[in-house]
Amino acid sequence: SQTIHQWPATLVQPVGSPLSLECTVEGTSNPNLYWYRQAAGRGLQLLFYSVGIGQISSEVPQNLSASRPQDRQFILSSKKLLLSDSGFYLCAWSGGTGVNTEAFFGQGTRLTVV
């Protein structure tokens, strides 16, 4: 069966420090991968998605970047964190293009920028 791993679960980082969040998926190949952010008490905002290795699409301009170095690995990064980057970050995967399948979420990373 497919599983998705996301770490760390919580992170407290000072303003201006770098960020690296990692997500890996097991049990499937060529998944669509996504990074979402959820501010406190708010909905889920799509940040990035990827349909294949090295293919990254950004939904909103921001202080973050994403990379997909391997088929089942998705990384969210920042060179210098801002206070506004605080939030709950969720990685998700779904089946390939043309398939109406659900998205499965990782456990999330709660990031607090201080």
Next chain:
Amino acid sequence: GENVEQHPSTLSVQEGDSAVIKCTYSDSASNYFPWYKQELGKRPQLIIDIRSNVGEKKDQRIAVTLNKTAKHFSLHITETQPEDSAVYFCAATRGSARQLTFGSGTQLTVLP
């Protein structure tokens, strides 16, 4: 791009009553509509979904209806229980990557 609107933002019901949450979407090309339940501090979990070739789907106490012409879909929970209390999100898929656009969420509280 897709825009999904969800109402109400908060909903309180007595245990045993029904709860209805409504969503509208803008992109007529969207063809998959999942509903997620998110408990505090946890990841969203799929509870039911519907595809555009179906008008209604039911799973025990939960049902979803879809009106493609009007571009709206609704979640119905019957015989609510305290453990149904959570935030519920509707979503619609669009684009070649099947990316989900989420509604803003509904905080459902079931009062014992």
